[in-house]
Amino acid sequence: MESFRGRFTNKIDAKGRVSLPAKFRSVATSQGLNGVVCFPSFQGSFIEGSGPRFADEIAQMLQRLDPFSSERDMLASVLIGDSAELMFDSDGRIVLPEELRAHAGIADEATFVGLGEKFQIWEPKAFEAFRAEALEKARAHGDLLKSPAALPPVGGAR
Amino acid sequence: MESFRGRFTNKIDAKGRVSLPAKFRSVATSQGLNGVVCFPSFQGSFIEGSGPRFADEIAQMLQRLDPFSSERDMLASVLIGDSAELMFDSDGRIVLPEELRAHAGIADEATFVGLGEKFQIWEPKAFEAFRAEALEKARAHGDLLKSPAALPPVGGAR
DNA sequence: CGGGACATCATGGAATAACATGGGAAAGCT
DNA sequence: AGCTTTCCCATGTTATTCCATGATGTCCCG
Numbered sequence: 001m002e003s004f005r006g007r008f009t010n011k012i013d014a015k016g017r018v019s020l021p022a023k024f025r026s027v028a029t030s031q032g033l034n035g036v037v038c039f040p041s042f043q044g045s046f047i048e049g050s051g052p053r054f055a056d057e058i059a060q061m062l063q064r065l066d067p068f069s070s071e072r073d074m075l076a077s078v079l080i081g082d083s084a085e086l087m088f089d090s091d092g093r094i095v096l097p098e099e100l101r102a103h104a105g106i107a108d109e110a111t112f113v114g115l116g117e118k119f120q121i122w123e124p125k126a127f128e129a130f131r132a133e134a135l136e137k138a139r140a141h142g143d144l145l146k147s148p149a150a151l152p153p154v155g156g157a158r
Numbered sequence: 159m160e161s162f163r164g165r166f167t168n169k170i171d172a173k174g175r176v177s178l179p180a181k182f183r184s185v186a187t188s189q190g191l192n193g194v195v196c197f198p199s200f201q202g203s204f205i206e207g208s209g210p211r212f213a214d215e216i217a218q219m220l221q222r223l224d225p226f227s228s229e230r231d232m233l234a235s236v237l238i239g240d241s242a243e244l245m246f247d248s249d250g251r252i253v254l255p256e257e258l259r260a261h262a263g264i265a266d267e268a269t270f271v272g273l274g275e276k277f278q279i280w281e282p283k284a285f286e287a288f289r290a291e292a293l294e295k296a297r298a299h300g301d302l303l304k305s306p307a308a309l310p311p312v313g314g315a316r
Numbered sequence: 317c318g319g320g321a322c323a324t325c326a327t328g329g330a331a332t333a334a335c336a337t338g339g340g341a342a343a344g345c346t
Numbered sequence: 347a348g349c350t351t352t353c354c355c356a357t358g359t360t361a362t363t364c365c366a367t368g369a370t371g372t373c374c375c376g
Contacts, residue, residue: 003217005195007239011337015351019336043228058225090353092335115234116217118225131239134232139200141233169327173361177326248363250325 002027004050004114009124012108016101017093021112024119025092027051036094038121039083040103044130047096047104047121054117055083096121160185162208162272167282170266174259175251179270182277183250185209194252196279197241198261202288205254205262205279212275213241254279 008021020028020036028036031051038049050058058079065072086094096106104110104123111122122130166179178186178194186194189209196207216237223230244252254264262268262281269280280288 003238005238006242013338017337022335041226043226043231048226061225091337093337095351113235113239115231116220116238120231120235130232131235134235135200137229137232138236171328175327180325245362249327251327253361 002030003116004119005116006114007111009109009111012096012101012106012110016095016098017089018096018110019091019093020088022092024112024114025088033085035085035087037083037085038096038100039079040100041120042078045104045123045126046130047100047106048118049112049121050118057117160188161274162277163274164272165269167267167269170254170259170264170268174253174256175247176254176268177249177251178246180250182270182272183246186246191243193243193245195241195243196254196258197237198258199278200236203262203281203284204288205258205264206276207270207279208276 004024004027006021006023008024010019010021012018024036028034028051031053033052036049036051037055038047041048062072062076062079065075082099084097084100086096088094096110100121101107104121105126106121106123109124111124111127113120113122113127162182162185164179164181166182168177168179170176182194186192186209189211191210194207194209195213196205199206220230220234220237223233240257242255242258244254246252254268258279259265262279263284264279264281267282269282269285271278271280271285
């Protein structure tokens with residue numbers, strides 16, 4: 001199963017165009033879409049992105065919630081209402097909508113971080129800060145690597 | 159199950175290419191990938207590497223966490239975002255990205271150390287120092303190794 | 317037991333392809 | 347018309363592919 005992996009920082013030109021890293025592009029196209037799905041994170045100042053497969057999974061997760069609950073509506077308004085399907089141009093670039101760029105504080109450079117089935121888009125300096133923190137947490141959780149069996153059971157984390 | 163075994167030191171050319179030891183190569187290909195997955199160790203100045211099987215185990219471990227939890231994002235950004243899938247060229251070489259080389263302090267030579275299901279890549283002199291220390295610790299903790307017959311059934315190894 | 321033929325492997329360099337990026341022309345929108 | 351968005355082409359850089367060489371090992375046969 002191909003997945004989003006690695007970290008790449010690309011420039012955004014005057015028209016708002018930015019190259020999606022070629023390796024990410026091939027993951028998305030292998031899932032049957034000539035583009036990616038992006039939406040603002042509700043956890044921080046960055047953009048979440050994925051191929052169509054994970055985007056469909058999100059939609060299914062929403063459908064399992066109570067159709068008229070306010071929780072479902074709020075999640076859906078972000079995950080679906082604020083999401084955008086960004087298609088590649090003939091050179092593999094996408095245009096990040098102003099809304100998304102503002103949410104992530106992105107000006108003229110964007111850092112793409114592969115996270116497996118999804119990826120994130122950060123303002124480079126903001127990501128550096130996040131990464132330093134993440135590295136610390138990972139070091140603390142380093143023992144998980146030695147025995148994955150020690151993880152909480154499925155769905156048990158938050 | 160084939161595993162990474164032995165120690166080899168190879169040269170890195172001007173383009174960052176280095177031959178993966180043939181014996182390591184056959185382990186990776188037998189796992190179904192014509193390449194290896196590498197990421198910077200967060201325990202020291204060396205590179206961790208493995209075949210696709212171990213890399214998939216990590217990915218599956220992460221998938222057991224909630225898809226948008228900060229815990230998962232942090233672990234994934236370190237374990238996957240900092241990793242690279244390095245494919246063999248037709249001569250069995252990989253290209254070590256500048257970032258990984260910098261992390262390990264590697265210039266023009268790299269030492270590959272087999273560790274079973276994974277391996278490590280060191281700057282040769284740094285490894286010599288580490289090895290001297292490891293030898294001492296092995297002497298001190300050799301009694302930790304028990305006969306397999308004395309171990310609990312499955313899941314005890316890793 | 318020795319020698320050679322052959323295969324495997326590490327390594328170097330050059331040709332080639334892929335990629336990120338910038339600019340301009342054409343096509344919508346308002 | 348004036349603006350924005352999309353498409354197309356140009357360019358420099360980086361990565362990938364291809365071929366050549368020497369070294370080391372391995373196997374077979376004398």
